[in-house]
């Protein structure tokens with residue numbers, strides 16, 4: 324595992340650092356090393372001679388900031404310090420004293436502050452214990468309103484290290500330099516408006532110390548490009564044929580939502596799955612054939628509202644001839660017998676969109692209890708609350724762990740920070756996405772892509788959860804790439820399908 328995959332709480336970080344100190348690394352030496360690494364990084368962002376304001380807190384976050392202040396001062400930046408605290412930790416106080424002997428200007432009142440080009444936020448790190456109030460809160464709000472770039476050390480001051488919630492108020496960082504290991508709060512949805520562009524500053528924490536504290540297999544992992552690409556069925560074996568590359572059945576579409584079937588099919592196409600069958604209402608059959616000539620389109624009997632009345636497969640093909648089934652996009656809730664009809668299939672089953680709404684209607688847990696094979700649910704927040712109305716939804720990570728554990732399914736909760744949990748409570752968080760994906764149809768593409776990937780891993784030692792994480796990563800990277808070229812307004816779902824391949828090429 325690479326450092327980028329780990330996610331830690333404040334307690335875990337404190338325990339890991341305590342091991343390093345007990346092993347003999349002096350605290351001051353670590354702070355010096357960290358301050359030097361931050362300074363190196365800052366010099367790549369702030370051109371020489373610029374004016375840099377440094378916010379200094381009472382703890383070691385402040386200590387880091389003072390090391391940075393001193394080093395930027397020696398490198399010719401115009402540095403001033405804002406340090407409004409009366410009591411500082413010993414090491415922080417020594418660093419503060421030295422900056423004063425270097426005549427680096429220091430202010431206690433925001434009214435006296437000079438102008439600045441950049442602000443370094445060293446108020447609080449993972450030692451934040453309570454709400455930020457009074458003059459500190461006023462200062463944080465003052466700096467936020469100045470609308471000038473702020474670089475937060477470790478965590479934007481004011482954010483809860485584990486939950487990402489705002490304690491009173493919080494710095495809205497342009498960049499967050501997270502130190503050593505990713506803090507869990509930075510990956511929480513509610514932290515998004517405060518974290519800005521986050522990067523990890525590795526200060527050589529020994530892997531042994533990490534595993535000693537968080538165990539051999541961490542409960543919560545951050546999806547990275549390395550882990551995502553490692554599970555793709557690439558390269559393909561030289562000797563293969565279309566039936567060995569999986570056979571996916573999509574059950575989707577209705578006269579009201581024909582496009583959902585097409586988008587799901589296009590997502591599946593991009594996955595490279597060997598055989599693709601798409602069951603749609605009979606009246607959509609020719610439309611799908613025209614859009615996806617390589618797919619086997621199955622025209623099903625339809626209700627008078629134009630929804631699939633039942634999944635009627637051609638003779639000698641039954642549900643168990645497929646290596647994955649995905650059901651839901653564009654289905655409508657007109658016919659709720661579809662879910663019970665397919666729930667017994669022996670291959671991995673993905674339920675999305677209206678299949679989830681039907682599942683919620685007929686009873687999530689009792690229905691899923693019938694499953695003998697893997698099930699993946701891909702709700703957005705609204706569908707998730709309907710599926711699991713009785714669980715606490717405040718902390719998204721705990722909510723999907725509970726839902727997965729109660730239902731026995733893998734739950735992928737879509738959002739700005741899509742999170743995945745398996746029934747054992749292992750969690751994968753997708754750390755990057757784009758608001759460009761917040762459009763109708765994006766989810767259909769993900770369902771097709773995920774279905775196609777799941778269909779290809781049969782009898783391989785790839786965990787289903789890893790493929791689900793890969794699909795989430797791939798889908799969001801396509802959105803990010805498309806938004807880069809077409810702006811965040813230019814990523815309609817069809818365009819998104821066209822950017823799936825370029826992500827792999829990249």
Ligand SMILES: NC(=O)C1=CN([C@@H]2O[C@H](COP(=O)(O)OP(=O)(O)OC[C@H]3O[C@@H](n4cnc5c(N)ncnc54)[C@H](O)[C@@H]3O)[C@@H](O)[C@H]2O)[C@H](O)CC1
Pocket residue numbers: 340350353354357380381382383384385387412446447448449450451452453454455456459476477478502
């Ligand atoms: N542990 C190390 O040696 C290293 C830590 N790193 C950096 O230091 C911080 C963690 O340092 P710590 O002193 O534990 O906590 P903070 O600097 O975050 O400050 C907490 C400090 O502030 C007081 N406090 C907490 N909440 C409030 C509040 N709402 N209002 C006022 N005061 C508050 C609390 O009593 C503490 O004294 C970590 O994030 C890193 O930045 C180094 O990177 C490596 C060495």
Ligand SMILES: [K+]
Pocket residue numbers: 384444445446447448475476477478479480
């Ligand atoms: K900070």
